[in-house]
Amino acid sequence: MFTDNLMGAHAFGKHFSVGDRNRNVLHERLSLKYDKEEETLYIKWEGTVSSVELRQGYAHIMDMVFTYRPQKWILDLQNRVSIEKDDQQWVFKYIFPEVLRAVRKSVFIAVIMPVFAYNSLVSEIDGDELMDGDNFMIINHFLFKEESRRWLQEMTLTDLKNAGA
Template identity: 45%
Template sequence: MKSVHPYCFSGVGPLGETLKLFKSEKLVVEYVAEEKTLIVGWKGKVKSEELRNGYDELLELVHRLRPRKWQLDLTKRDKLKKKDQRWIFENFLPKVLRAVNDDVFMAVIVPVIMLNELVSELSGDELMHKGNFLIMQNFMYREEGQRWLNEMEMIKLGANKVS
């Protein structure tokens, strides 16, 4: 895995100025400061060890940035083994919730059929921690996912003002 300097400007993407935080052969992690969104993109066939190493790198970034809005782009990644999918939900996502210590909104950019596979075996407990939730929604396009993330943030901010 090849790490990039944590705040290295990488250019202007469709969502605004994009900071490239991490890049390997299979994983790219970027942050769009204007949108306060972490962009995670996987590609190709990912072995169990590569997956876990990539998510370990990602968790280090999560501890630093505490991002509440995510785009997880799986459109270029091959299908995972069920045990690896389960590992993500049982190990990685609960750690994200603990690190962020707030609700996390994740726009998953993937064909609908793949999302159903990802969440079909979950009880729901994996996506909660101390009253905070990790809420996932499926989208076919990044722009559509970003609109949803921004709406969720506005709803969350509005709810906090009322309480």
Template identity: 45%
Template sequence: MIQQETLPPLSMQPEGNSCLENLDISYDADNEVLVVNWEGEINSECIRNGYTLLMKRVQLLRPRKILLDFHNRLSIRRRDQRWVFSYVFPNILSTVGDNVFLAIVLPVELYHGLVTDINGDELMNGNDFLIIHHALYRAEAIRWLNDMEAIAARASYAGVSKGA
């Protein structure tokens, strides 16, 4: 069950800005996942406005698990993808201040274009990493996010136990 009552309404978009009508950002309290559903066609301005809203949620919640569900969103321009990887993802990582697990749900034919031209440096911040997983289905993405959190918790516990 997705609970949204802890989030203020998404009324931060300018009057008449309909490009964000198909953007829904919610928090799945049961799985502790920030969920982003984004559908349809979007332009560069809309991408920047939408990710600005996402960053406000990240600053508020500092989630270690994020689900980007783009299975009904059309592809975006390469320079916009590059902007997301170069500015948004590093900002999420530094804001959370811990490892971040990011699952992206999108059709397989769009995945290759998503990771082209990434060198990986933008997904590291000190000892913290933003780890990305592509999924075809939302349930698969949630399962991966929960599995990664459990693995990270066991690794953290093992590290503390060895030091004790």
């Protein structure tokens, strides 16, 4: 269930209107939450997601990115059916660079998914999509949520130490 009441328009508005709350993807396949205390964006995809639904969902995710500028993400894909390779590439080519530009810091994404699915996810990226100036998108794979939360905390502390050096 979509848990944020954000409204707005941006570059992703061409895919759909963020104000359209009747989209099935928001009720059945996508859960979003920003935890202010942890400064972490939680994203959970479930079931089969079409290309259109994926783009609709990422438009909502980007609204949260533009609002909160989260440096830490937990992306739970454990229960999502694999998406098409073109859709995977779309996320890496269009979404991740936009995230880096919006956040203006390095972004750490903890992906929770089975090992076999992770290999197919990152096998065809060249890495340019994961850099913006001095900022990087660091993606790591985990099997469990608690493990991913510990890694995010560690990465944030490391990033803060490096920024102060």
